[in-house]
Amino acid sequence: MVSVAATEPLTEEIHILWTSEGMSCDGDTISVTAASLPSIEDVVLGAIPGLPKVHLHNKVLAYENGDEFMEAFRQAARGELDPFIFVVEGSIPNENINGDGYWTSMGNDPETGEPITLNEWIDRLAPKAWAVVAAGTCATYGGIHAMAGNPTGCMGLADYLGWDFRSAGGLPIVNVPGCPVQPDNFMETLLWVLHQAVGQAPVIPLDDKLRPTWLFGKTVHEGCDRAAYYEQADFAFDYNSPKCQVKIGCWGPVVNCNVTKRGWMDGVGGCPNVGGICIGCTMPGFPDKFMPFMDEPPGASLSTTLLKSYGPFIRTMRSITNRGANREPKWRHNRERLTSGYQP
Ligand code: SF4
Ligand code: SF4
Ligand code: SF4
Structure with missing residues (x-):
């Protein structure tokens, strides 16, 4: 388990800067619109007592576009938007091997008109963010885009920033994996981080893969x-x-x-x-x-063979017991003599 020092209470307002410009299908943003524990609307509209006022900046959900949308990210990079939580969706390409171009970008540099890569945004924003949250398996560990044979050398956020990275709020990266992320898993985690930001929750418990322990501690x-x-x-x-x-x-x-x-x-x-x-x-x-998906997992052959040595026997015995449990006791009748075993 990762342990970190307790952090100071923060503020009455906080921004969430959410980029899905990694190697991404935007599926995690779409998934999170289905959350209900809590919903995005509850968080953004202030329906949850004790939360700071939340300003969400996510391109799929925003009314703004173009330079107007980019302004919050630019302000944060200049240190003029504080505090903020930085949410990354999508895997991080290796721009050291991009040849003559670049793999993925978000907005252009107003001075030069050149694209700003996602990696540059991460370099600028992650150290300034109060917390950094990776949404979905692409952002957490690389996911689909990082499979064998990929040309981009892409990776998860902790592979890029380092597994011992700490945000400005003193937190490790918070990983919420899933392809896509389960909606309430993400929003519950975000809710914890927001409550922690205002001193109303203890330090979020994470395992050694930086996942919330209460969500990922058990198997499917x-x-x-x-x-x-x-x-x-x-x-x-x-x-x-x-x-x-x-x-x-x-x-x-x-x-x-x-x-x-x-x-x-x-x-x-x-x-x-x-x-x-x-x-x-x-x-x-x-x-x-x-992989290959839909083939029997290698270990399953051994475990199911062992199960077959006693599973059918237990099933038979249980069906016999089940038949008995489905029968009423024989003393429940309307004959003239009590047969329940009652002793006056
Ligand atoms: Fe899309 Fe899955 Fe990657 Fe999320 S984790 S961006 S849903 S491919
Ligand atoms: Fe469920 Fe069987 Fe899969 Fe276990 S192996 S998660 S019991 S379907
Ligand atoms: Fe993914 Fe398996 Fe969980 Fe389904 S049950 S969300 S496939 S890890």
């Missing part, structure tokens, strides 16, 4: 609706079955993710619960270590 399997089928070695062999999907590619037993407990939107969904195999999208090793 530990919360799965289908876990009882697994235990009894009762497996699905196609995607129409309600049984355990480990034989058709589910990695849930070894993946840190809470969507089987939390659901996806408003408690509904959560990949294996509703028929989707877990492909490990929250994990630092995603996607390479989980």
Whole structure:
């Protein structure tokens, strides 16, 4: 577990500068619009007691565009917008290997008209930010764009800034992985950071991969609706079955993710619960270590073989007990003699 020094209370107003200009599909921003615990609207419109006034700057959700949208980022880079939380969505390309061009940019330099790369923005803003939050697996660990054979050399934010990076508020990078990020996981984390910023929450607990411990401490399997089928070695062999999907590619037993407990939107969904195999999208090793998708995971063959040695026997015994439990006791009748065993 990462431990950091307690930080000073902050301010009545705070800005959230959110860039999705990494190697990104904007999927995390879109996902977070589905949050309800809390919703973005609740945070931005001041519906949550105790929070500072929040000003959100996210290009997908903003009314402003062009230079008007960029102004907050420029002010922050000049040290004129303080405090702010810097949210990064998308993986970070390696601009040291960009040849004659650049991989990705956000806005132009007003003086020269030249594009400003995402990496330059990170260099300018991350050290000034009260907290730095990575949204989604691309930003946290590199994700899809950083898989073997990619041309951009892209990486997660901690790979770029260093795993021992500390923000101006004294926090490590806060990683909220997922492809996309689970909406309430992100907003709950942001809520904690905002409360911490005004001295109303203790230091956010993070594990050694910089994930909030209370969200990523358990496996998909530990919360799965289908876990009882697994235990009894009762497996699905196609995607129409309600049984355990480990034989058709589910990695849930070894993946840190809470969507089987939390659901996806408003408690509904959560990949294996509703028929989707877990492909490990929250994990630092995603996607390479989980491919080819839809093949049985290598370790599953051994574990399911062991389960088969006793799973069917337990299933049979339980079905016998279940039949008994479904029968009413024989003394519940309307005959003329009491047979309950009552002794006057
Ligand atoms: Fe898109 Fe997934 Fe990357 Fe988010 S983590 S930007 S949803 S590819
Ligand atoms: Fe575990 Fe996946 Fe089976 Fe659910 S479907 S019980 S997560 S292996
Ligand atoms: Fe990703 Fe697996 Fe969690 Fe679904 S259950 S969100 S695939 S880690």
